[in-house]
Amino acid sequence: MTFDEETIEFLYALKPSTRSIYSAGLEAFQAFYAQQGTIKDFLDRTEQDQQLPRRERKRVARTTLKGFVEWMKTQTTFKPKTIRTYVGAVQSLARYLEIDVSTRYTGLPAPNPSSKKYPWTLESVGKFAALMDKPLYKCLVAVFFQSGLGVSDVLALTCEDVKTEYEVGTVPLCLGLVRIKTATPHVTFLGKLGVELLHNYLLTRGPLDPADRLFPVSKTAIERLFVRKSKRLKEDHEGLVRCGPHTLRTAFRTLIVDAGCPETYAEFFMGHNLTSDIKKIYTSKTRDGWRAEYAKYEKAVTYSLEEGK
Numbered sequence: 001m002t003f004d005e006e007t008i009e010f011l012y013a014l015k016p017s018t019r020s021i022y023s024a025g026l027e028a029f030q031a032f033y034a035q036q037g038t039i040k041d042f043l044d045r046t047e048q049d050q051q052l053p054r055r056e057r058k059r060v061a062r063t064t065l066k067g068f069v070e071w072m073k074t075q076t077t078f079k080p081k082t083i084r085t086y087v088g089a090v091q092s093l094a095r096y097l098e099i100d101v102s103t104r105y106t107g108l109p110a111p112n113p114s115s116k117k118y119p120w121t122l123e124s125v126g127k128f129a130a131l132m133d134k135p136l137y138k139c140l141v142a143v144f145f146q147s148g149l150g151v152s153d154v155l156a157l158t159c160e161d162v163k164t165e166y167e168v169g170t171v172p173l174c175l176g177l178v179r180i181k182t183a184t185p186h187v188t189f190l191g192k193l194g195v196e197l198l199h200n201y202l203l204t205r206g207p208l209d210p211a212d213r214l215f216p217v218s219k220t221a222i223e224r225l226f227v228r229k230s231k232r233l234k235e236d237h238e239g240l241v242r243c244g245p246h247t248l249r250t251a252f253r254t255l256i257v258d259a260g261c262p263e264t265y266a267e268f269f270m271g272h273n274l275t276s277d278i279k280k281i282y283t284s285k286t287r288d289g290w291r292a293e294y295a296k297y298e299k300a301v302t303y304s305l306e307e308g309k
Contacts, residue, residue, distance in 0.1 A: 003030075004040045010096045025089030028078075030073045033064070039093070047099055061099075065090065066106040073109070080109035105187065118233050118243045120145075126303035128243065131229045140215060140222065142152040142194035144245045144303045147251035148270040150190060151245050152180045160210035162198070163304035171195050172294050174287050179271030185282055188269040189294040193302050252301055259300035266291060 012020050030039055049060040072078040087103055094101040129141040143154055166172045172189035223244050230243030253266045268281050
């Protein structure tokens with residue numbers, strides 16, 4: 001579909017990934033609005049309407065976007081999240097051209113995802129790990145699940161971060177770090193299973209320098225692989241399920257708390273910001289003290305390597 005010059009200018013001001021999504025959204029809007037004109041016509045009418053005295057305005061933008069939402073709801077191809085994104089594309093284009101467009105009172109669907117987080121169990125994590133072909137990804141499943149760390153924090157780890165305890169065989173292996181998202185200092189651990197998988201993975205790496213990244217892979221590569229592999233899980237669930245690495249982080253918290261771990265400890269292991277209590281919690285135990293606490297609940301995040309084979 002051919003867009004006008006202003007719309008093209010807007011799209012090329014965006015990142016490529018956003019451009020692709022917004023292009024699809026604006027194409028959908030143009031298909032909806034075709035009987036009334038073009039995107040440019042909509043913007044011209046919106047601008048003219050907003051310049052009128054209050055009692056003369058027809059609220060063109062709000063009425064049109066509400067109709068767009070209702071139209072998309074009648075199409076089976078548009079999920080709630082997609083509808084919100086496509087309306088947002090129109091709103092962003094208008095804002096780029098300095099036209100204020102609100103999405104309030106347009107009947108947007110709730111921002112609830114149409115997919116559900118996967119209800120991980122030790123058995124299903126084991127099956128999922130068994131689907132991974134490379135030692136790197138088998139290890140990453142264990143790291144996310146046993147440490148409760150997020151993707152960015154795991155990918156920021158260097159060989160130096162694990163070198164000392166790994167070389168002397170200390171288990172659970174301590175990961176002392178500052179969470180990137182919240183700048184929160186905390187410690188967490190990798191259990192015996194995770195250390196075994198780390199060992200198998202490092203055998204494939206060859207000589208390493210302390211400053212080398214422990215897992216030289218991108219966030220996108222991990223998430224795409226996890227989504228692809230998750231389609232092979234056999235459990236039946238209603239609707240779509242999300243099996244990204246963040247869901248393993250969530251499962252870590254759920255399972256260790258169910259096993260008796262105090263919620264505050266679980267939050268601390270994950271690097272959640274505990275506000276004024278964080279310093280007190282961080283200094284309340286030595287590294288070995290926290291190791292002992294983690295060891296009490298390690299079994300809750302230890303799956304069988306044979307599951308799924």
